Amino acid sequence: MIDAMDKAAGLSLNDARFSARRFRPEFVEGAELCRLSVLTPANDQGLARDLRVALARRMATLNADEALIAQYDAQLAELDPSRRLSALAEGATDLAEPLATIARHVDLVTLSPIKAEESDIARLAEAGLNNPQIVALSELIAFVNFQTRVAAGLRLMRAR
Amino acid sequence: MISSVRLKPLTWHPYIAPVELPQATPEQLDAMKVTPSAKKVSEYVRTLVHDPESYVARTVLFNAIMYVEGGLARPDRELGALGASIVNGCKFCAVVHARRHAELTKSDDVVTALYLERPETLGPRDAAINSFARRLSAAPSEATADDINSLRSIGMDDIEIIDLIHAISIFGWANRLMHVLGHAESGK
Numbered sequence: 040m041i042d043a044m045d046k047a048a049g050l051s052l053n054d055a056r057f058s059a060r061r062f063r064p065e066f067v068e069g070a071e072l073c074r075l076s077v078l079t080p081a082n083d084q085g086l087a088r089d090l091r092v093a094l095a096r097r098m099a100t101l102n103a104d105e106a107l108i109a110q111y112d113a114q115l116a117e118l119d120p121s122r123r124l125s126a127l128a129e130g131a132t133d134l135a136e137p138l139a140t141i142a143r144h145v146d147l148v149t150l151s152p153i154k155a156e157e158s159d160i161a162r163l164a165e166a167g168l169n170n171p172q173i174v175a176l177s178e179l180i181a182f183v184n185f186q187t188r189v190a191a192g193l194r195l196m197r198a199r
Numbered sequence: 200m201i202s203s204v205r206l207k208p209l210t211w212h213p214y215i216a217p218v219e220l221p222q223a224t225p226e227q228l229d230a231m232k233v234t235p236s237a238k239k240v241s242e243y244v245r246t247l248v249h250d251p252e253s254y255v256a257r258t259v260l261f262n263a264i265m266y267v268e269g270g271l272a273r274p275d276r277e278l279g280a281l282g283a284s285i286v287n288g289c290k291f292c293a294v295v296h297a298r299r300h301a302e303l304t305k306s307d308d309v310v311t312a313l314y315l316e317r318p319e320t321l322g323p324r325d326a327a328i329n330s331f332a333r334r335l336s337a338a339p340s341e342a343t344a345d346d347i348n349s350l351r352s353i354g355m356d357d358i359e360i361i362d363l364i365h366a367i368s369i370f371g372w373a374n375r376l377m378h379v380l381g382h383a384e385s386g387k
């Protein structure tokens with residue numbers, strides 16, 4: 040069965056990379072369970088699914104990942120997002136709080152994690168995020184940055 | 200002759216209050232696999248278990264990527280982790296995986312080359328892995344088909360390359376937790 044990572048990497052059932060990926064069923068299943076744990080968790084900690092998908096779409100754009108942009112756009116469309124979440128997804132910075140602070144953090148940690156400082160976490164708390172929300176947001180950011188790198192690597196393996 | 204770099208372990212402390220075991224929910228305790236009477240659970244675990252679902256899913260995947268049998272050699276996975284951690288600025292992860300690489304290979308040579316920023320002293324295999332790890336870790340990724348060709352030219356098959364992609368990518372994840380949510384200090 041084709042999963043989200045295959046789709047992002049452009050793998051079809053008869054692709055050699057599709058079979059090579061299945062040499063590690065624990066990676067295939069593990070990545071999918073991680074995806075569900077950050078996008079559709081049973082307990083969303085107050086960070087709703089449409090917000091999570093909008094942020095994932097924003098990060099796909101920061102990573103210039105066309106396939107993941109399309110995948111998250113489709114998921115977001117199904118959730119009938121508000122205008123402010125659509126703007127967030129598309130990379131807007133003139134947002135109301137706490138979205139502005141969340142967007143700033145997502146951009147920073149995606150593009151230049153090396154620059155992250157203690158004050159960046161303090162900003163999230165000042166914007167009203169509690170500790171479970173700060174951790175859940177961090178895991179979402181980290182996951183999308185994992186996902187886009189696995190997909191990018193698999194895509195590059197195509198050329199021989 | 201340059202002297203070799205020997206790294207001392209660092210201790211990690213979070214910027215937010217970790218979960219205290221007496222206040223942990225049954226789901227958090229289950230995620231940490233601890234009993235309420237347990238005393239020692241690291242600050243790292245207790246910080247990430249604020250969100251137990253992602254904690255469990257990520258831990259299972261992380262352990263599979265770094266420790267699964269067969270495929271890419273362990274030191275190569277550690278080198279991928281180290282290259283990513285340097286790009287992403289996670290000193291804590293870099294030291295952990297530099298030390299593990301040195302232990303596994305019984306040599307500080309590769310770690311020394313990376314910490315002294317002398318990648319030209321690496322052998323062809325380590326150079327290809329390090330270069331790919333650096334370039335895939337950029338945001339957006341700067342890796343190209345040439346990087347994959349370099350890995351193939353040192354004898355890596357597709358399964359080993361997929362293992363390496365995962366080792367680098369899972370540190371695109373781990374570094375964004377460890378470096379963002381806390382800081383590393385020497386000593387305790």
